[in-house]
Amino acid sequence: MKRNQKKKLMDDNGVPTQIKNPDLVRERRRQIVDSTVHLFVEHGYHKTTTRMIAKEAGFSIGSLYEYVGSKEDVLYLVCEAIHIEVNKAVEETLSCSEQGAKTLTEAIREFFLVCERMNDHILLMYHVTQFLPDKWKKKVLENELGITDIFIGLLTRLSGTGDIPVLDSKTISLVGHNISVLGQMWAFRRWVLAKQFSIHEYSELQTRFILGLIFQQKKS
Template identity: 55%
Template sequence: MRTKDSDAKEVVTQIKNQELVKERRRQIVDAAVPLFIEHGYHKTTTRLLAKATGLSIGTMYDYISTKEDVLYLVCMAIFSEVEHGVKEALARPLRGKDALAEVIREYFLVCDKMSDHVLLMYQVTQFLSPKWQKKVLEAEINITDLFIEAMHQIRSTGTLPELDDDTINLMGHNISILGHSWTFRRWYFAKHFTIESYIAQQTDFIMNFLDSKKEPV
């Protein structure tokens, strides 16, 4: 699986300092998301974007080439946060369902923290060129693959032996969708659930499904 760093390098820059590139691009992404939501993607000018970032237009274009690049970097920012959260969860001294519950929790917290980013990604993907649309879809699958790989890793410890490959694949996609559901329907869910209660109930739902897959003793 490709990493977030190799994917981000698809966006051309002449700056050699990769840490500075990462910092400036995150600055641009965080400024762009509320602008795109407020004004719409097409009506957000490069002048508005540069002003929001605190960079000159010329400096901003040292790190991106087009507005399309920014949308792609929004997607990469989401993947970066998810990858970091999942890896942290897997590093904790937990096993079996407790380890899986931590992975789910970290992912849902990222979806909550980056709700605007996730929503924007789905709203504007249709405006991207075929090249970037393909990259965004690949990044979405990469996120799901993180959960699939995490469950394979947990299964290898012998603590979730009942999970076959098809179940793991299905649950990886279900976890991804349930996290995004908090973003898509937050206008409703936020009235009835905190993010913590949402995590608890959806985790119970997933675990009950896994219990149903156990072979009879």
């Protein structure tokens, strides 16, 4: 079947589209992403076709190609969606006037809730990134580090405010990576952790661990 021959545009990340309205592109792509994740999980990446993706998302095959150029683009957009959700959740916690450990605790809680909601997205990202073209692998790794950078930036901003001691750059980096990994650990180990903890209990306990790393600075 011939694809729509409209002129292709590229978004900031190099994903092709034929639609000029960026808000509509974001909306439709998220619809495609959320509809597609379980197809990749259920059928496997290689056995999932663009026709299956279009049907699941409620598009014709021609309409699908107005928003993405390939199945690989959809997989990349899954990874991008995770980063967008984390960034949104953390930014919302920064809109409050609180500083110190309370703000950090809220940001961690929101991040862990994103990992709970997007469990399949995260698992898929790690299982099938190897099948992406090199340009998308690089972007996925950048997005992955970008999640850590969100927390490094937050910790840098909160260092020395409220009840948080002044943190050196190494501690900020290590704690940022810890937060990122512990959130994703819920996705990887939820099959067993959820038998012992709710996501809120998990978040509370892991936050205590993270704050312990931070407040250890007061003793050193």
